[in-house]
Amino acid sequence: MIHDSSEVPRVPMQLTSGCLVASIQIDLNDEVLFRFKRDLLEEIRQTQTRAVLLDVSGVDIMDRIEFEAICEIMRMSRLMGARAMLVGVKAEIACSLMDFDLDFSQMETALTLDQAFEKLQSNGASNGGRHESMQ
Structure with missing residues (x-):
């Protein structure tokens, strides 16, 4: 059950170099993920950003359910026309995560925010909704 959203921690987001950066520095749970999804998609709509970086460098533990929720948020971002990168x-x-035998073929990743911005620059953040899979 979702509690009053004012009690649920928010994932901070900021628009940087035309890219929406969401810095996940809090423990993930159903309520946090639900609020994050809602907030992120609304921010994409309002800013019409073409790229979203989900920075999970502050996350120490992520289980399969949390990872699948992050993947779903990335897919929703792509449906709204924003390139999404973990x-x-x-x-x-x-x-x-490798132990869970998940499909990572459609997931774009970067080790650091600097590398993510380099990838966006080299591939073009505004690529008409087309996304390259990481090999």
């Missing part, structure tokens, strides 16, 4: 996955999280 940034800052820690080594221990990457190892545990």
